[in-house]
Amino acid sequence: MALVIQTPKKKCNCISCELRNLAFSSLSDEDIGLICEVREEISYSKGEVIHLEGDPIRYFKYLKNGLVKLYKVTENGEEQIVTVTRPFEFVSNTNVFHEEAYRYSLSALEDSVVCAIRIDLIREMIIRNGRFALNLITVLSRTAENIISLGLEIRKRNLAGRIAYVLLYFSGEIYHSRIFDLPVSRKEIADLISMSSANVIRTFSEFRRDGIIKTNGRTIEIMDMNKLEIISRRG
Amino acid sequence: MALVIQTPKKKCNCISCELRNLAFSSLSDEDIGLICEVREEISYSKGEVIHLEGDPIRYFKYLKNGLVKLYKVTENGEEQIVTVTRPFEFVSNTNVFHEEAYRYSLSALEDSVVCAIRIDLIREMIIRNGRFALNLITVLSRTAENIISLGLEIRKRNLAGRIAYVLLYFSGEIYHSRIFDLPVSRKEIADLISMSSANVIRTFSEFRRDGIIKTNGRTIEIMDMNKLEIISRRG
DNA sequence: GCTATATGTTGCTATTTGTCAAAATTAGAA
DNA sequence: TTCTAATTTTGACAAATAGCAACATATAGC
Structure with a gap:
């Protein structure tokens, strides 16, 4: 008896994922394995909303492939687009670490795949693995800087x-x-x-x-x- | 002129520094002591330039008191101001972790005091102390988000x-x-x-x-x- | 294939914003 | 202080941008 029934989980491929070269390069195979277990890879077709501003933040999301827009709806119902971005941007993560809810909505401009990892787990790994933390800071600040720069370029x-x-x-x-x-x-x-x-x-x-x-x-x-x-x- | 005051070194007061409540709250007294040893507290009087865009990044700087403007000079010599900010914003650190040189200039709008810590040391501490890293990510992303938000609000x-x-x-x-x-x-x-x-x-x-x-x-x-x-x- | 709906296009006009210049005021330097 | 230079202010005009409306075209659903 006592059979451990694993729900049919598709073979984890994170170890060979091209994204490891980014922030995750500093994770051990063990940690990558853990992420593999829990990460959710979600496909969105063109036009689909990935999350709405105001939604509670539970996942750290990054764009694996596709194209997305990050945007905001103003009081008078108009859309303001923050950025349009490709992999491997860490999407909508500017505020993932300091807010309860998303400030910006995110939707797919092309069929897209988002990898989502519970934010708690990312927090744990930051605490446990300083090299990962440093890598993450680097890519997050690049992402933020890209958005800031786009705004300045447009504005002037x-x-x-x-x-x-x-x-x-x-x-x-x-x-x-x-x-x-x-x-x-x-x-x-x-x-x-x-x-x-x-x-x-x-x-x-x-x-x-x-x-x-x-x-x-x-x-x-x-x-x-x-x-x-x-x-x-x-x- | 923005002299780095090294000697005589006034008694270190970082342990009781109100800034510890921010990112540095997770550092041990020992690490705080280390930072005390090496940190440089620099005073700028109103109007002084703290650093120019293009300057090599060697320090992690945060504003201890005063008021500063972060700005950029465009090709045709015009100034574009990114933000005007008070303590305890972590100034111009959006790109500290992913670039060699500052992208924005920083100057004092009021007499200001900046605490500067060698960026290498901050990197080391991130690697060594995950809690510190997590705290730092939190405040850095808040700082970045404030700048992004200001830009969007202005633009619309x-x-x-x-x-x-x-x-x-x-x-x-x-x-x-x-x-x-x-x-x-x-x-x-x-x-x-x-x-x-x-x-x-x-x-x-x-x-x-x-x-x-x-x-x-x-x-x-x-x-x-x-x-x-x-x-x-x-x- | 056909309709209904959204998106794209253009012209016209009103409004907003920029440019330039002169005068008034203020701040800074000697 | 006194002078000088920079900033602020206002006006007049030019240029840029928005708003509206009509129509064309593309797209989606049936």
């Missing part, structure tokens, strides 16, 4: 400069390609750069007229990278 | 809303008083909210005309807190 530019910056951001940081499918609507770009969607669209049209970009729906092709960079710089 | 408002928000910020967060001396010039407010200084001044004048504030040079008295909050909310 005018409409055209903001759009040029965002296009370069998607091209350079997100897609590493001169041609790409925008993962967001014009309205969402407006919500990211804090401008009206009509003016975002207008600026796209101007850039198109001036031969700086080609657009076909959400497909963007940057034709004149140089001019776009100039607009971004002096905008 | 129009001119009048931004100024109302900033006045409420100084009144509520910095001075805890309805009447206070602005620690910054009109130009610096402009650099913080990313608007022109002429328009900042104009808005001050409007608020004055409407009986919302009284101004006398840098002395501000908020006369109608309610109206200011309404402007901040719907701006």
Whole structure:
């Protein structure tokens, strides 16, 4: 008798997970094994909400693959987008360690996989493993700095400069390609750069007229990278 | 000129330092003693630069008392202010753990005292003392989140809303008083909210005309807190 | 394939914000 | 103090941006 019945758990693959090279590189195989046991890997399809602002924080989440947006809904029901980000960003973790509830909502812009580990366990490991803690501080502060920097870059530019910056951001940081499918609507770009969607669209049209970009729906092709960079710089 | 005062070393008082209640609460008396030995307490008078963006990061700095501004100089020589902050914020430490050089400059808006501890030592302590690490993560993420939040709040408002928000910020967060001396010039407010200084001044004048504030040079008295909050909310 | 709905586009106008310049005031240096 | 330079203030005008509305196009659900 006394059979230990393990619910059919798919074979843990954390040990070979490419993410170990980030914060988790300093964990022993033993600890990684522990994380494997308890971590939950959750798939979200495009458009799905991963969590809402106000939800209690129980998990430390990081993006394994896909693309997400971090955002906030203002009192008058408008969305303000904090950032759009790829793996392996530690998403919405700016406040994971000092608040009870999420300050920002998170949703999937593309089909995405999030790895979630109970925050208590992460806390334990920080306490137990100083090297892990130091690694974690490093990546968390990089994540936070990216968000801060994006905000400053947006804030100092005018409409055209903001759009040029965002296009370069998607091209350079997100897609590493001169041609790409925008993962967001014009309205969402407006919500990211804090401008009206009509003016975002207008600026796209101007850039198109001036031969700086080609657009076909959400497909963007940057034709004149140089001019776009100039607009971004002096905008 | 911001001399590092090393000798004669005044009797170490870290053990009773009110800052121990923050990140350092989890350090043993022994470790606190060690920090006492090596920490440098540096006084800056109003207007002095504490460090410049690009300077190599060698110290973990926190503000013991005073008031500082964190800022950046753009390519065209304009200042962009990231935040204005009081103790016991951990200043400019967003990138202390993942970069070689400061990304932002820091200067004193009032006479200030900064405690500086060699970053290597902090790293060592993180590795050695997990509780300290966890505490540090908590306060660092709160600091980062404050900066992110300020940026978002500014970005979503129009001119009048931004100024109302900033006045409420100084009144509520910095001075805890309805009447206070602005620690910054009109130009610096402009650099913080990313608007022109002429328009900042104009808005001050409007608020004055409407009986919302009284101004006398840098002395501000908020006369109608309610109206200011309404402007901040719907701006 | 078809409708219903959301998203994108453009023009027009009102409002907001920036720029420039001159005058008034304030702060700092000698 | 006295002078000088920087900051503050205001006005007039130009430029940028928002708001609205009509229409086109794409998308999703049936």
